[in-house]
Amino acid sequence: MDLNTKFTPETWPAHPERATLEAKNKFVGFWLFLGGETILFATLFATYMALKNKGPSGFGFTTQELYTLPLVFVMTMLLLTSSLTSVYAMYHLKSFNFKKMQLWLGLTALLGLGFLMLEVYEFSHYVQEGFTFSNSAFSSSFFTLVGTHGFHVAVGLVWVTLLIFRNSKRGLNLYNATKYYTFSLYWHFIDVVWVFIFTVVYLMGVVG
Amino acid sequence: MSSVAQKSGFGATLWDWLTTVDHKKIGILYLLGGLFFFVLGGIEAMIIRLQLITPNNDLVSAGLFNDLITMHGTTMIFLAAMPILFGFMNAIMPLQIGARDVAFPFINSLGFWMFAFGGLFLNISWLFGEVPDAGWTSYASLSLHSPGHGVDFYAIGLQIAGGGTLMAGINFLVTIINMRAPGMTYMRMPLFTWTTFVASAMILFAFPPLTVGLFFLTFDRMFGGNFFDHTMGGNTIIWEHIFWIFGHPEVYILILPAFGIFSEVFSVFARKRLFGYTAMVFATVLIGFLGFMVWAHHMFTVGLGPTANAIFAVATMAIAVPTGVKIFNWLLTMWGGSIKVTTPMLYALGFIPSFVMGGVTGVMQGAAPLDYQLHDSYFIVAHFHYVIVGGVVLGIFAGLHYWWPKMFGTMLNELLGKITFVFFFVGFHMTFLIQHWLGFWGMPRRVWTFMDGQGWNIANLVSTIGALLMAIGFTVMVINIIMTTIKNEPVGNDPWGDGRTLEWAIPSPPPFYNFPATPLVRGLDTLWIEKMEGSKEMITPAEPITDIHMPNGSIIPMLMTLGLFIAGFGAMFHQETSWGLGVLIFGLAFTFVAMAARSLKDDLGYYVTKEQILQDQENSKRGRN
Numbered sequence: 001m002d003l004n005t006k007f008t009p010e011t012w013p014a015h016p017e018r019a020t021l022e023a024k025n026k027f028v029g030f031w032l033f034l035g036g037e038t039i040l041f042a043t044l045f046a047t048y049m050a051l052k053n054k055g056p057s058g059f060g061f062t063t064q065e066l067y068t069l070p071l072v073f074v075m076t077m078l079l080l081t082s083s084l085t086s087v088y089a090m091y092h093l094k095s096f097n098f099k100k101m102q103l104w105l106g107l108t109a110l111l112g113l114g115f116l117m118l119e120v121y122e123f124s125h126y127v128q129e130g131f132t133f134s135n136s137a138f139s140s141s142f143f144t145l146v147g148t149h150g151f152h153v154a155v156g157l158v159w160v161t162l163l164i165f166r167n168s169k170r171g172l173n174l175y176n177a178t179k180y181y182t183f184s185l186y187w188h189f190i191d192v193v194w195v196f197i198f199t200v201v202y203l204m205g206v207v208g
Numbered sequence: 209m210s211s212v213a214q215k216s217g218f219g220a221t222l223w224d225w226l227t228t229v230d231h232k233k234i235g236i237l238y239l240l241g242g243l244f245f246f247v248l249g250g251i252e253a254m255i256i257r258l259q260l261i262t263p264n265n266d267l268v269s270a271g272l273f274n275d276l277i278t279m280h281g282t283t284m285i286f287l288a289a290m291p292i293l294f295g296f297m298n299a300i301m302p303l304q305i306g307a308r309d310v311a312f313p314f315i316n317s318l319g320f321w322m323f324a325f326g327g328l329f330l331n332i333s334w335l336f337g338e339v340p341d342a343g344w345t346s347y348a349s350l351s352l353h354s355p356g357h358g359v360d361f362y363a364i365g366l367q368i369a370g371g372g373t374l375m376a377g378i379n380f381l382v383t384i385i386n387m388r389a390p391g392m393t394y395m396r397m398p399l400f401t402w403t404t405f406v407a408s409a410m411i412l413f414a415f416p417p418l419t420v421g422l423f424f425l426t427f428d429r430m431f432g433g434n435f436f437d438h439t440m441g442g443n444t445i446i447w448e449h450i451f452w453i454f455g456h457p458e459v460y461i462l463i464l465p466a467f468g469i470f471s472e473v474f475s476v477f478a479r480k481r482l483f484g485y486t487a488m489v490f491a492t493v494l495i496g497f498l499g500f501m502v503w504a505h506h507m508f509t510v511g512l513g514p515t516a517n518a519i520f521a522v523a524t525m526a527i528a529v530p531t532g533v534k535i536f537n538w539l540l541t542m543w544g545g546s547i548k549v550t551t552p553m554l555y556a557l558g559f560i561p562s563f564v565m566g567g568v569t570g571v572m573q574g575a576a577p578l579d580y581q582l583h584d585s586y587f588i589v590a591h592f593h594y595v596i597v598g599g600v601v602l603g604i605f606a607g608l609h610y611w612w613p614k615m616f617g618t619m620l621n622e623l624l625g626k627i628t629f630v631f632f633f634v635g636f637h638m639t640f641l642i643q644h645w646l647g648f649w650g651m652p653r654r655v656w657t658f659m660d661g662q663g664w665n666i667a668n669l670v671s672t673i674g675a676l677l678m679a680i681g682f683t684v685m686v687i688n689i690i691m692t693t694i695k696n697e698p699v700g701n702d703p704w705g706d707g708r709t710l711e712w713a714i715p716s717p718p719p720f721y722n723f724p725a726t727p728l729v730r731g732l733d734t735l736w737i738e739k740m741e742g743s744k745e746m747i748t749p750a751e752p753i754t755d756i757h758m759p760n761g762s763i764i765p766m767l768m769t770l771g772l773f774i775a776g777f778g779a780m781f782h783q784e785t786s787w788g789l790g791v792l793i794f795g796l797a798f799t800f801v802a803m804a805a806r807s808l809k810d811d812l813g814y815y816v817t818k819e820q821i822l823q824d825q826e827n828s829k830r831g832r833n
Contacts, residue, residue: 021386025311029382032412036374040416043453047424047435047446054441134432137441144427162807175810 005173012096012172017181019174030182034189041193044148045200048141052205055136063205066131072202075118076194079153082111083191086184093180098171101180102164108187109160112153119150142201149197152190159183227761229313230720234320235299236615239608241324242292248331249283250682252276257639257675260668263660273656274341275358279331281344282362285458286369287327289600293465294323294376296607297404299615301380303711303718304398306389306727306734308756311382312375314806318765319376325773326369333361343654345455348436348447352428357780363425364776368769370418377411380404389710390750391729395489398709398733399482402489403468406496407461413500414457421450430779445510452503460499462596464492466603467534470556473606474538476706477553478545481733484537491530491537498527508579517576524574531567535560550704551625555606558633559599566594569644584654587647593640605632605685613703617717618696624688628681635677642667642674701746708733713746715828721756724821725749756816764806771799 018024053062089104123143126132133143160183167176228234256276259267268276302310310316333339338356340346351359384405388397397405424447427433434440436447475482482488504512504520538560547553569591573579582588605628613619646667651658658664702712710727711718713735728750731737738746775795782788 025382025386028385029311029378032378032381036378036412036416039413040420043417043420043450047420047450050443050446051435051441054443056440059441134434135440137434137437137443140427140433140435140442144423144433162804166808175812 007096007172009096012094013174014094016093016172016174016177018178023174023178026178026182030185034185037189041145041148041196044141044145045196048145048201051137051141054138059136059138061131061136061138063201066126067202067205069202069206071118071122072198075115075122076198078111078115078118079191079194082108082115083188085111086187090181090184093172093177096172101172102168105160105164105180105183109157109164112157112160112187116150116153116157119146119153123147123150146197146201149190149193152186152193156183156187156190159186223763224761226766227317227763229309229317229759229761231298231302231310231313231316232615232718232720234316235295235297237295237320238291238298238323239295239615241320241327242288242290242295245283245287245327245331246292247682249280249288250679252280252283254675254679256280257672259657261672262669263658263662263665265657268656270656271341274343274654275339277654278340278343278346278358278362279334282330282340282366283327284596285344285462286366287323287330289462289596289604290373291323291327292604292608293407293462293600294319294373296400296469296611297376297380297465300611300711301401301404302383302387303614303714303722304401304709305384305387305392306710306723306729307383307387308722308726309387309759310379311387312379313759314762314765314811315375316379317762318768319372319379321766321769322372322375322772323369325769326365326367326372328365329368329773329776330361330365333358333365336361345451346425346447347451348425348428348444351425351447352436352444359425360429360780363422363429364779367419367422367426368772368776370415370422371772372769373411374415374419377408377415380408381412384408389723389727389729392734395486396729396732396734398468399471399485399488399492400465400468400709402492403464403471406492407464410457410461410464410496410499414454414461417450418454421447421454424450426779430783445507448507448510449503452506453500456503456506457499459595460495462600463603464495466559466600466607467492469603469607469610470538470559472709473552473556473610474541475733476610476704476708477548477550477556478542479548479706480541480545481708481736482537483540483543484533485732487533488537491533494530495527498523498530502527505574505576505579508576509583514576521574521576525571528567528571535564548706550609551620551622551629552606552610554626554629555602555609558629559602559606562594562598562602562633562636566591566598569594582647584652585647586643586651586653589653590640590643590647593643597636597640602633605629608685610704611711612692613699614711614716614718616693617698617715618692619699619703620692621688624684624691628685628688631677631681631684633681635674635679635681638674638677639671640674642670646671702735708736710734710747713738719824719828721758721816721821723747724825725753726751753818753821755818756821757813758816759813760811762806762811764802768799768802768806771795771797771802774798 013019018027055061085104085108089101089108092098092101092104131139133139163176163179163183170176225233225237228237255268256273259265259273298310298316302308330340336357338358338361340358340362342351342354342359342362346359346362351362384397384401424433424435428435428437434442436442436444438444471482471488501523502520504516505524508517508520549557569587573582573588573591609620609625646664649663649667651664658668699716701715703716704712710729713727714723726749727734728748730748735746738748772795775792778788778790778792778795780788782792
């Protein structure tokens, strides 16, 4: 675990993300963590499905009236594309091209930020229409499920931003390769969760 | 011991324990923390039993009684049983697989501090006079309407402690997957390591639902959510599902490590290889799997319908099969063995009939029709105490006596240990056996008092006297611990003389780097193999002694948790005070700054040099002769 070891593309290991014991531990541990996160989101999904469209008597909101697919479609495209750019970043991680990796990760962060801003717009739009966190069981479960995903996106953005700036001067080494790699795992996970949200919440909400 | 220049004095020692990332020290911290809460929960239990000693008693008020039963259950499960088991896992499991440390020493420390501060948060409710009072299951129909901040303490305190548990679970999993010594295949792992592995996997999948459920409860009570409020479209049954999807696996998270301890104890003191090792491993994994298939048996009377009830009844009874496999394997381990009745072995011997009785009454309730009859009666109380005390607590006491010399380098007194066992064991059966009949006679659980002339008087009196005997037994154990610690007679590597697994191959307590050289594992019961072959050093090294990489201690885990602790108070008071929201934000920011401090400074640890290890070995050899 020497930060000063200098690599070249030739000496850079094929699997830098798990080249040392510490890295291997983080790699396995992070996969397990994502397993736990899957259960967390599964619980949120189950609750949402049980409480969908449920509100006090006279409660006016249904999923059909609330959701608009064009906005959600743009959000989905932004997030899916950001997953693709993070794949390019990992490609450059493996081929030891630090600058290009940073560039693609920067792009990933920008796309993620775009997604998050549209989500903030979506939420504030709902609140203006009177669909707030507190006005029904439906709204509580909607904002908690989609909001938890949005919170994960925000955490990912802070994470990758810190990684990019923190390592900008030092380049790649076996210490931070795992950090970049686990970020990409996390980002893909967020993307997969969003595919489920898109299907279960928005598509099934609009179709009924 | 440590190679780093050490300051002495109280302050330095305190700082050392606050910042430690050594799995053995964290194990001791877990053990001490768990024992502290065990005493607290025990005092609560004693007051409950004293209140029920006679009919129409008014020792405590009805409200205080609700506080007591809620805190007794919550404390014993989350803050006593699990942390004490974590203590053993931390201190022993890495040694059993020949590892230098757990996979994430920093996160290990973080997990401990989250348990400690979460437990503290929960129990500070006593000082506020607003204590959780909706039962340890905190059913939403009760907890939403509980006045004051009692249930808020429950929701936030358990959230913090639960986070720590999840981290510990992932840590143990990765340790076992990645850090086994050369030759330590999965099918050569000691049973305690196996049960740690399966229990950790269960933690990974059981605790996220609890996290979500507690967030829902927090949102509903403190932030205007409507998950459980039926007037707003919510549904209280969701809480029950979420709680038991966590809660039933939790029972197996507690019992599996206890099974692991007993497996070690039986084979060591019968001086025989564990009978049916492969079947034991398979049964452990099967119990782990089935543990997730049965949660709705807690909800037979909710009205899920006969189909759901039937499915969950069958799944529940299926667990008796692997458990039976285990029981017979333990009996057959003793069969033909040369049995030495030490204190740990006494607990193991007492465990088998006690736990079988708890298991049988469990199968009884697994039958949905019978459950309708027994539901919420004292029969249930008797059943789960037979499982938890007759299984988990006896396991904890066995482990405590068995591994005490390894953890502290000195042996608990055997005579006092046996006295403890007799008092505790007799007291336990006296307290809870009679409660089966109390249930049949119609006494509901959770009642504050009962009327005269229902035929419950003598049974309740007997039960309370039994509880008193248990308390005496535990007191003897505390005296034993204090006496042993004062005397502090050092013991050798293998004080029981018949150790079979790797932890007994190194000094007691082990040096902070555990193994001077990573051991080579040549089969199941590694140390036993070396003994049989007459190895002088008791360990065949897998590699020559080299410099060892060690992690640095850190105060950051404690600070991170402190931030969450502060934020918890902010969340609790933000509705009625102007400063609450500020405190919430400050606490979270505090945690975030601590996290950033950890991320921004590269902490690469340090090296113990080869010369220091050789010097250490030389010293310990001289000390032993």
